[in-house]
Amino acid sequence: MADSVVLDTVDLQLLGLLQNDARTTYRDLAAQVGVAPSTCLDRVTRLRRSGVILGHRLQLDPAKLGRGLQALLLVQVRPHRRELVGPFVERIRALSEALTVFHLTGPDDYLVHVAVADMADLQRLVLDEFTARREVARVETRLIFQQWECGPLLPPSPSAQSE
Amino acid sequence: MADSVVLDTVDLQLLGLLQNDARTTYRDLAAQVGVAPSTCLDRVTRLRRSGVILGHRLQLDPAKLGRGLQALLLVQVRPHRRELVGPFVERIRALSEALTVFHLTGPDDYLVHVAVADMADLQRLVLDEFTARREVARVETRLIFQQWECGPLLPPSPSAQSE
DNA sequence: AGTGAAACACATACGTC
DNA sequence: GACGTATGTGTTTCACT
Secondary structure, three states: OOOOOOOOHHHHHHHHHHHHOOOOOHHHHHHHHOOOHHHHHHHHHHHHHOOOEEEEEEEEOHHHHOOOEEEEEEEEEOOOOHHHHHHHHHHHHOOOOEEEEEEEOOOOOEEEEEEEOOHHHHHHHHHHHHHOOOOEEEEEEEEEEEEEEOOOOOOOOOOOOOO | OOOOOOOOHHHHHHHHHHHHOOOOOHHHHHHHHOOOHHHHHHHHHHHHHOOOEEEEEEEEOHHHHOOOEEEEEEEEEOOOOHHHHHHHHHHHHOOOOEEEEEEEOOOOOEEEEEEEOOHHHHHHHHHHHHHOOOOEEEEEEEEEEEEEEOOOOOOOOOOOOOO
16 A cells, blocks of 8 residues: 555656646646547546555745744654644644654654744744643754755656555 | 735635635635636735745655655864855755755754655665765764655735735 | 547636616 | 625536547
8 A cells, every 4th residue: 555656657747747836737647748639638647546645735934924943853852752742743733833743753743834923933832832742852953054855756767566 | 026915814814715726716716715717816916926826836745756765964164164165055956866855043054854665765864965975074863753844935914915 | 648629617807877 | 894796717427438
């Protein structure tokens, strides 16, 4: 189920194009890939059903929404036990400031990517939602100067694997 | 230009719905928000032009593409000067394994989110693309157990700001 | 599995309030 | 600024290959 899927050249071209603009029409996709629009629909539907395509997400500008400051919070949760970390993650995910939560190996158990209005807002968030919680042993705050999304995600070069 | 934008309840509802599924039709949006489809089009076009909506991106499952292992790399670039960090970031962005690059405050200059096939692939990536570069002083690798995307991004609760 | 044409739904522009 | 309608365009189905 979590195994990789066999993708041919057409699938890869479609994914590449759709990663640039997920709203490209099947008609345009067809023209660029060299197959019929109905074939594109078939392929994309299959990619969707096989779980390669998880969804179409809107990319927003946090600054335009009044969240001009972003930061990464490195968090130690002690003790690091299921009974504590489950509710911790759910609580953090529910914060309107949280964008992504990572559960990591290494000295910090979680990394939380947040978008806030300003420094005062960040301070409030850290003090009220993180260090105020008993299971949070330590929070390290790193501000984000700038961030870049990288090129289209593609399979490793030695090419595709088993279904 | 990077200032926040005035958003009313309708805009916020539309953004909320579209963040769940960016392909929701204007007809469906209209039904759920309680306005006419043409009004939805107007609103979304405006959100797009004002820069709140940056684009529509496909969300893929890296595991299904043969990239079952993800990691965060904390990188120190020394000396941390424009002439070195510009090309460094461009080189990293061009890697097919890279998903996102952050420029940070704190002891580590960059955080790079990568998706690789397996441990051997990760080791190769770190050795060949990071520590092999002269300007990279240190790389710390943290594996990702699990990751969660958080709820829709919304403006801070005290409500909207100036245009 | 891919195609082309036909049926349908949707996006979009515009006149009206 | 929101609405309803008209129209062209895109999506989706299906019989055929």
